[in-house]
């Protein structure tokens with residue numbers, strides 16, 4: 001049974017990937033050159049979906065909180081930033097290579113994959129041992145564990161392993177032309193540092209008082225060795241991060257607040273609470289007070305979508321030390337100067353897109369009037385983030401119906417994304433809109449000419465009702481907020 005379910009879930013994941021390509025959501029990067037591994041492009045509907053999720057996050061952070069403002073920092077930063085943040089020395093994963101197949105594995109992934117094949121108790125014991133070794137940075141111990149467990153490479157089937165080594169995940173490039181004095185810089189592996197280095201600029205210019213937050217959305221780059229699972233783990237991806245600056249000593253209450261606030265944001269998308277869980281970190285960074293992941297049940301299991309971290313004054317103190325500039329705040333309420341503590345919320349935009357697609361995708365049988373069955377693929381994307389909100393479909397291409405449809409689109413498109421389609425039978429057009437996740441379709445028919453009413457169809461229930469043409473905009477607007 002478990003195997004069948006796993007197979008079905010694997011099939012479902014493959015079906016989602018194919019669907020995302022076929023319907024213009026996500027393409028492999030540079031596909032005509034056979035693609036670039038773990039890099040993806042968003043097509044017309046994928047980019048619209050991604051933008052809507054980004055906007056929804058941005059609005060819920062900045063507009064819905066009076067004490068959070070946004071910034072848009074550059075991808076390139078002074079190289080010392082990454083020394084201060086610890087990325088130059090510490091942003092690495094333990095890797096191991098199989099000498100026969102030359103395939104490289106992230107050690108934790110290799111062991112976790114093997115643990116999946118064991119019974120529950122054995123798997124838990126193995127993972128506990130692995131976490132201990134990871135926490136102690138014991139690379140020899142990790143190799144010994146792999147040998148003791150006789151873990152083999154999935155390609156060669158052998159356990160002819162190299163030593164375990166740390167592999168830095170940052171991409172580097174040269175700033176300046178070759179003739180000038182070149183200097184090595186990094187593509188940022190996270191957006192957060194752009195917030196930390198601008199802490200005082202923002203606090204002063206936007207006249208922020210602690211507690212306050214700075215939000216940012218932007219690209220990040222990581223040379224992921226085991227890049228797999230479609231857009232779950234990419235080499236170029238987008239993060240939505242918020243650093244919340246607080247008075248030291250208040251971190252517990254703010255950590256609890258952001259944990260709940262962020263889970264509520266996820267639940268506001270409308271997916272079942274059973275699909276989410278918190279996962280406390282076993283291995284805390286030395287400066288961290290607490291860290292938790294919000295995990296979502298993807299077709300390949302529960303995995304992290306977002307991290308919430310209580311980071312003390314570590315980041316600002318490090319930048320203070322390396323830049324020799326004070327990054328402090330004078331708190332007039334207690335008449336004290338201090339380096340603020342930080343609670344961070346960090347969510348991957350692409351992972352959120354995958355979360356929405358995974359949960360939205362459904363293959364359904366639908367009974368027909370003559371007793372036979374039809375089928376459809378539907379994306380039940382939450383209406384507020386759906387790429388197209390309303391499709392307007394004239395029943396025929398003549399007798400003035402297209403003109404009425406075009407006028408309706410003109411009326412609505414300032415407020416939400418509308419799509420016009422006059423080709424094919426209505427049923428076929430509905431199917432196409434279901435596959436794109438369009439929550440509402442309006443059909444303009446001959447009755448519309450007589451009484452100024454239209455049929456509006458709901459994607460999920462497939463029910464139809466007749467409403468006045470001049471109420472369509474309001475009807476849809478109420479349902480996509």
Ligand code: ATP
Nearest residue numbers: 224232233234237239304305306307346347348351
């Ligand atoms: P993982 O353990 O999966 O590598 P992480 O703990 O390194 O993730 P963070 O550094 O906390 O991730 O980054 C915050 C968020 O950014 C993650 O929760 C995830 O949603 C997203 N993210 C991180 N790495 C990638 C990636 N390679 N591709 C897509 N999204 C990513």
